[in-house]
Amino acid sequence: NECLLSHYFLEHGKTKEEKLNGLENILRVFAANFYGAIREGKMELDMYELVEKDGTITKDFMDSLSYNSLKKYYNNEVVLDKSIKNDWVNRSHYYMKFYLFSYAICISVATVVASKILSGDKTMLDNYLKFLSTGGDVIPKDAFLILGIDIESKDTYVDAIKYFDSLSGDASINQTFNGPHGANRPIYITHDSVIDSLYAPLVNRQYIDSEKNI
Numbered sequence: 499n500e501c502l503l504s505h506y507f508l509e510h511g512k513t514k515e516e517k518l519n520g521l522e523n524i525l526r527v528f529a530a531n532f533y534g535a536i537r538e539g540k541m542e543l544d545m546y547e548l549v550e551k552d553g554t555i556t557k558d559f560m561d562s563l564s565y566n567s568l569k570k571y572y573n574n575e576v577v578l579d580k581s582i583k584n585d586w587v588n589r590s591h592y593y594m595k596f597y598l599f600s601y602a603i604c605i606s607v608a609t610v611v612a613s614k615i616l617s618g619d620k621t622m623l624d625n626y627l628k629f630l631s632t633g634g635d636v637i638p639k640d641a642f643l644i645l646g647i648d649i650e651s652k653d654t655y656v657d658a659i660k661y662f663d664s665l666s667g668d669a670s671i672n673q674t675f676n677g678p679h680g681a682n683r684p685i686y687i688t689h690d691s692v693i694d695s696l697y698a699p700l701v702n703r704q705y706i707d708s709e710k711n712i
Contacts, residue, residue: 500527501612521665528605528662535601537571542592560586600638603649606658607642613661622646 500523507520541563545555553559565583572578591598614622622645629644642649 500524501608502615505612505616525662525665528609528658531601531605532658532662533571535598535605537567538589538591539596539598539602541567541586542596542598545592602655603638606655607645607647607649609658609661610647610654611645613657613664 504520504524504527508517508524509520511517511520544563545560548555548559561583564586565578565580568578568582568585586592611622611626615626625645629641632641632644636644639649647654
């Protein structure tokens with residue numbers, strides 16, 4: 499619903515600010531819940547693997563893990579303050595049995611559903627209404643199958659990233675905002691490593707020997 503609402507503001511906003519708010523919201527939500535959750539989910543996996551090897555999780559370990567993770571994902575595009583290494587202190591998610599990956603899964607499904615509905619796919623709209631009526635009667639994996647989406651397929655996540663890319667590369671959006679980077683500078687971040695980081699734990703449900711899959 500948030501994807502649909504954001505796109506509605508983007509398409510039908512009465513002012514430039516309303517359109518910009520719609521675009522900013524969906525980009526922010528996707529970036530945080532997809533890339534952010536995958537990045538921190540990989541951190542959580544590294545923590546578990548350390549413990550399984552009789553290691554000890556310390557402040558110094560977490561500081562290094564957090565900073566290096568951010569450095570890897572942001573590359574040289576963002577200047578990181580040294581204090582950012584302490585960001586892990588604010589997270590309880592790391593101790594919730596790989597809860598973080600669910601954010602990435604759900605935003606991927608949401609963007610795929612929204613993009614198809616917005617393109618006029620009536621079948622997806624009908625499936626979406628059926629999906630909403632399931633309540634808590636079925637497990638999430640089976641509920642998503644009602645939408646025709648298999649969360650164990652890499653295509654689901656590739657399609658989600660393509661939708662994200664389309665928002666930054668859409669000609670009408672660039673014409674509306676025409677920011678300082680120009681109208682022909684779409685953001686392409688469809689890294690295979692990101693997809694693999696999300697996909698591997700889905701397949702390896704026990705999270706044992708996951709390193710070879712990441």
